[in-house]
Amino acid sequence: MRHYPSSVLNLINNLSRLPGIGKKTAERLAMHILQAPRKEAELLSNSIIKLKETVKLCSVCFSLSDGNICNICGDPARDASILCVVERPADMVAIEKSGSFLGLYHILQGALSPMDGVGPDNIRIKELILRIDRGRIKEIVLATGTNVEGEATASYIADRLKNYPVKVTRIASGVPMGGDLKYIDQVTLQRAMETRHTV
Amino acid sequence: MRHYPSSVLNLINNLSRLPGIGKKTAERLAMHILQAPRKEAELLSNSIIKLKETVKLCSVCFSLSDGNICNICGDPARDASILCVVERPADMVAIEKSGSFLGLYHILQGALSPMDGVGPDNIRIKELILRIDRGRIKEIVLATGTNVEGEATASYIADRLKNYPVKVTRIASGVPMGGDLKYIDQVTLQRAMETRHTV
Secondary structure: OOOOOHHHHHHHHHHOOOOOOOHHHHHHHHHHHHHOOHHHHHHHHHHHHHHHHHOEEOOOOOOEEOOOOOOOOOOOOOEEEEEEEEOOHHHHHHHHHHOOOOEEEEEOOOOOEHHHOEOOOOOOHHHHHHHHHOOOOOEEEEOOOOOHHHHHHHHHHHHHOOOOOOEEEEOOOOOOOOOOHHHOOHHHHHHHHHOOOOO | OOOOOHHHHHHHHHHOOOOOOOHHHHHHHHHHHHHOOHHHHHHHHHHHHHHHHHOEEOOOOOOEEOOOOOOOOOOOOOEEEEEEEEOOHHHHHHHHHHOOOOEEEEEOOOOOEHHHOEOHHHOOHHHHHHHHHOOOOOEEEEOOOOOHHHHHHHHHHHHHOOOOOOEEEEOOOOOOOOOOHHHOOHHHHHHHHHOOOOO
16 A cells, blocks of 8 residues: 555545445545546535535434424424434434334434443433423334344333323334244244234 | 435435445445544545645656655666556556565556557557667566456557567466466466466
8 A cells, every 4th residue: 555645545544444445445446536537526525524514413303404403304294293213313214215104203313322331311312301291292103223222222211201191102023024934033033922913 | 315414415426426335335434424523524525635636647657646756766776777567556556565576667547448449649658668768778567457458558569669679578477376276267277378487
């Protein structure tokens, strides 16, 4: 690598800090940028800075937004009586892509993880309760992850909401659609069995 | 994707123009940049623009350089009597990494490819001959690729240099070190057999 001029080396180093991009890939990307039209390099460079400058968290649901309120919170067609609680903006995007939810969201910005020092005050649980206090919400769908942290977060929130006049539900976990039973892990099968429903 | 704010979408689109980066990877990279410190994003953004602004071609050998003359051409310890001809700067870097060559380079900036409209005047052959005309060079090592274009380019240059007082050599091609004969393609084996040498 040291055989490249320093401006090429700099870009290779900065690119290889991105997740999943090693030195070899960074070298290939830098060579591409070098040969690409200047316009394309400028667009890429500007969009990185613009992202950091313009993306804020929606003041209502804490998802990513270019403005003060995100597109979903600002959409009068969405059902404001049902709230889906997720850990991260990417989780919200995944649910939106599935088209299976027409209510509003609440993005916690993380999950409880005592090992990493993340307690209830470090994620947006207080703000969730404030939204419920305002009284329009009838159902909370807990869609945090199905790993230890996500499960603990869902349990904690369900517990905190015990005395509130809202229905608290959890997204189902079980055998993925199209999944072959013999390849599914035991914990998932146990959960699928426990949460079986009448047809 | 349309569920992201437009500044996030912009970055995802610009990132996915890079080679080997699909929409999914671009999404993951954008999420990383979003969560990374502002400083890191600025470094990346600036290094892209700085690359386009500062990298030039060395006026002697046409490799990448931050200045008018590259580090190798400016190094008095390199043997100026032997010149290695390669297609691309990355080829030069590969040879430098191997540490097997201590002379100077000449980067053609491509290979002859009549199908793509690349003729002898479109790559730096004229400049190579000008360097030879200056008279200090004793040997030209042709290290263009071993594909059709690279072979044709090497043949063409060897032919053009027939009447010049320089020795023209070609890097050996054959079985890679550690390669298993039964997995080597026929063309490589033929070449290895033809160019066999006494031990």
